[in-house]
Amino acid sequence: MKLSKYLLKTIKEIPKDAELKSHKLLLRGGYIKQVSAGIFSYFPLGWRSLKKIENIIRQEMDGIEYLEINMPVVIPGSLWSETGRYEAVGDELLRFDDRVGRKMVLGMTHEEVVTDLIRYAVKSYKQLPVKVYQIQTKFRDEPRVRGGLVRVREFVMKDAYSFHDSYEDLNAAYDDAYKAYHRIFKRCGLPAIAVSSDVGMMGGSGADEFMAVTEAGEDTLILCNSCSYKANKEVAYAKREYLKETPRAMEEVATPGKMSIEDVSAFLNIPQTKTIKALVYSNGDELVMCVIRGDLEINETKLKNYLKSKAIFLATDEQLKGAGIVKGFASPVNQKMRIIADTSAAESSNLVTGANKVDFHVINCNYGIDWNTSDVVDISSVSEGEMCPECGGKLTVTRGIEIGNIFKLGTKYSGAMKAKYLDKDGKEKDMIMGCYGIGVGRLMASVLEVTASDDKIVWPISIAPFQVSLLGLYKDNNIELKEKCDAIYENMKSQGIEVLYDERSASPGFKFKDADLIGSPITVAIGEKSIEKGGAEVTVGTNETQIISLDKLISEINTIIKRLFDELNY
């Protein structure tokens, strides 16, 4: 491709709305343009890269025997009502009426549509398993978009679905997907880690998320330094040791003005591990008191899941007052409301907690003696340095962008939608399902977050818009050199090298800067200076520039291209 004929709009200034590196670079390099919050157009450069990622995904999905299909973006609401999600899902599901007033939705995920498809086509165990996928635009009316392509409303997603007649078969497919995902991310030049995760609104029995590790990420990950334990903070747990002592008699002590755990522990000169924190949550209908050791934090995802609530909030001051709770001095002792106790609070002895009375706490408070509940469960968050639940090693906290996930759905959708098959004995059974997603644009942005510097992109060769940027640094009157460059360009093209040839009448500096943003893994610069040095200047990524003579140039470039692909496990 000749650059003078290409639609390229690069900008020098950093757009003020961009904060993340990937966002700045994608805007500056002319890959994307924002149309509305979380809605983007792709320029040819961005779309080429996206298409390459899609094709890698296609190859790997085809490789584990998934069949590509396509499902609609506009879906009748009635289909979503079959599973109850039309009503259950919040405003991120965009609902509207068509011309005759039918309720419609924009597809944000396709469990209903694919289940409808498969229940129509598949009736017998002999036809199972069935595995399908699509790569298609989704729309989710996200309440909060952020970070350019990291969190958007409209996006290209690969979503795959599998249908089985046994959990063993589902597990095997899940395993296949897990491995294929690692191959996909590796081939895209993005090291990704898989972490156990919450199932969220998808439901089902198990889920892993694939994460690009970067500070720009929205998710918090808990990783073990010594073993393979990896989990999203939402579901992570730690091994803890609790101090068991002979219970002493509970006693009231004055703690004037000391409301926080820090203040109380400092005032009484005891560690925070000897205190209890009692927080009151509302799930809309009822109030529950959550009791946890003072040094720990409540994990609201765990709590929400335990309560089977959609949303929970800390109780307001009015709610506390109404329930007779004295803020800052709340206590599980003599508490009438339902108590959810974290294991840490139930397993430790002789703790300090509020006296439910202004300016007083109690010491030597013991679970089972001074207070009780049937709900003792892990509702705690894990923090840096805690012990790994599997090996006792040290846990670290890091951030990640979720670029893919895989779910064991079970029969949640097939059951609701009567997607049944006849088994060997002629009995009707619900199909067992799995689903597997990858956010394509988000993957592209993540590659930059992880690999790019602030003002220079170097794409992995597999997903670079162009493999080679050829810069013709000739003066306008140097016809001879221009013809040499033209010939090299034609030669590269004829050999199937994806080359973007900068033959514009512009200064070398201008061309170098654009090349930095176009980010081809290989840059070839030819000018009077390079010719004097013996040929073309070839720069591979961030490596040092080397001079290669013009007669060997093409074969060398081919070798480099092959090497770069090899490094990505092709």
Place this chain on the structure above:
RNA sequence: CGGGAUGUGGCCUAGUCCGGUUAUGGCGUCUGGCUUGGGACCAGAAGAUCGGGGGUUCGAAUCCCUCCAUCCCGACCA
């Protein structure tokens, strides 16, 4: 949905607090010239309902009200 910030040619911005000629400069674009190794230079040109609406005032980019958009933090997030 809560908190914060910002809106001035395609992009980045000055001016806004403290109202007063024809709204600042740069980038980009177009024309001509001169240039070609890290976003050159000279000359000229086009391009702005100062986010929208309402109000105060002799006079509003500037003050007030209101709506909208965008970004950041939180809530939320298959």
